Amino acid sequence: MTHPTAIERLADWICGLQHSDIPASVRAIATxxxxxxxxxxxxxxxxxxxxxxxxxxxxxxxxxDAAIVGGPQLLSAPAAAFVNGASAHALDFDDNCYAGFMHGSAVIAPAAIAVAQKRNASGSDLLTAFIVGSECEYAVGAATNSILYDQGWWTTGVLGPVGACAAAAWLLKLDRKQTASALGLAVAGTGGLKACFGTDAKPLMAGRAAEAGVVAALLAAQGASGPHDAFEHWNGFTGLFNHGEFNIAMIAQLGSHWFLESPGVDLKRIPLCLSSHAAVDAAMAIVARHGILVDEIEEILCDVPQIVFANLIYNKPATRQEAQFSMPFAVAVSLLYGTVELAHLDGAVLQEPRVIALMQRITMTVGPRWSLAGACEAAPEGANMQIKAAGRDWVEGFQAYARGAAQCPMRQEEIEDKFLKCVAEGNRDGGSNAALLLSRLKAIDTLPSVRDLLTTV
Structure with missing residues (x-):
């Protein structure tokens, strides 16, 4: 008896899922x-x-038929997915998921919206497709046991087409064979290197991942075939990308375990790589708790997991993209300004003498605590911070998860305030109707059509 492949298992679940199968709690997270x-x-x-x-x-x-943010044009679904995916990841302000260590929504949402507009789908169908894409992508991400990411592959670029394709396939109502072929096409053509960090390649690759998923689904809808064994093949994903490991049990959990709930999705409070957020929160808490003045700080030590050390590679950032992958920038600006906002990513802030001076006093290291059993699992991008101020002893604090993480979520009003500020940032010339768009998105499950969703603003 031949067992179904991982792709065939994904296709079975995608084709069988109905909106009513999804718990209300999962729909709320997805919204x-x-x-x-x-x-x-x-x-x-x-x-x-x-x-x-x-x-x-x-x-x-x-x-x-698909709208793009930032322009009045209506483009094909693949083109709109590319443009909106690049925009969604351009500021590295989009969400993360620890199932595979990836940015999910910035790839899946643009693909789902584009195909939903092409199909003139309802808000309920858009939301369901987004959940389908998220669950499939995160299940595959969890199946990699983070080997993929640890090897230097950028999981968003590698696995993003899987989520985008799954969402598109559900909206296009592909049958089981077509869906499996679409996923096979998406997996067989995938790729992405962490060498993109700190460059324009990163958001562009997010857009290309969204586009690739949509194209794979559209090709399958026209009869194109793809390898149903793209994970298991001797020249397939598992052997070439993941050292021969793939935990098929994660795929088998679809529908009984919801990855949007556990490990959940981390929304970003500040527009920087998530690897810096826990350290920022810990440093801010230490300064507030001990009444330390920023001008008195002589040295800051950031003890972080290897993954954080590997991600935040710019100790002397010269551009906005480099600043977003810099621990010294994240901590220094947060302490000096009380937070990091989009305006702080302006090049002028990087040249401020007080910012430069404080960055020079910040050191990042990987201490022995992270070699202890379970330490990295308990705090994947955590930080132990030590601060030395003039005339004082060292003080320290530990933060396992940043505020905004699934384990430490932002309040709903904070999420909505971030949304309104972001929409205003993209509409500096006026004409914004962000509040109307916000209300429509909060009621996405009841919208009769998403055709005009992005043209509200």
Whole structure:
């Protein structure tokens, strides 16, 4: 008896899932993910890299039914997924998930929205498709046991097409064989290197991952075949990407375990790589608790897991992208300004003498605590912070998860305030109706059509 492949198991679950099968708690999480992603996409649409993606797509003349943030054009579903995916990840302000260590929503949401608009689908169908894509991508991410990420692959680029394709396949109502072929096409053509960190390649690759997933589903809808054994094949994903390991039990859990709930999705409070957030929270808490003045700080030591040390590679950032992957920048600006906002990513802040001086006093290291059994699992991007101020002894504090993480969520009003600020950031010339868009997104499950969703603003 032949056992179904991982892709065939995914296809079975995708084709069998109905909106009524999804718990209300999962739909609520997904609604906030969509809301947050669309907000950061509006903010990101004002960046140079998003304008470049938009110009390329418009120049290609790929007209269709799908809207893009930052422009009035209606593009084909693949082109819109690319543009909106690049915008959603342009500021690195979008959500993360520890199932595979990846940015999920910035790839899945643009793909789902584009195909939903192409199909003139309802809000309920869009939300269901987004959940389908999220659960499939995170299940595959969990099945990698983080080997993929630890090897240097950028999981968002590698696995993003899986989530985007799953969402698109559900909306297109592909049958089991077509869905498996679509996923096979998505997996067989995937790729992404962490060498992209700190460059325009990162958001552009997020957009390309969204586009690739949509294209794979559309190709399968037209009869194109793909390898149903793309994970198990001797020249497939598991052997080439993941040292021969793949925990199929994670795929088998679909529908009984919801990855959107556990490990959950981390929404970002500040527009920096999530690896810096727990350290920022710990440093801010120490300074407040001990009444330390920032000008008195002589030295800050950040003891972090290896993954944080490997991600935050810029000790002397020179650009916005480098600053977003810099522990000294994250901690220094947070202490000096009380937070990190989009405005602080302006190049002028990087040149401020007090910012430069404080960054020079911040050191990041990987201490022995992270070699203890279970330490990294309990605090994947945690931080133990020590601060030495003039005339004082060293003081320290530990933060396992940043505020905004699934284990330490932001309040709903904070999520919505972030959304409104992000939409305003992307509409500096006026004409914004962010409050109306917010209300529509909060009621996404009841919208009769999403055709005009992104043109509200």
């Amino acid at each position: 906030n993910c969509l809301l947050d992603t669309i907000g950061v996409a509006f903010a990101g649409s004002a960046t140079a890299v998003a304008r470049t993606a938009r110009a390329i797509a418009v120049d290609a003349g790929s007209r269709g």
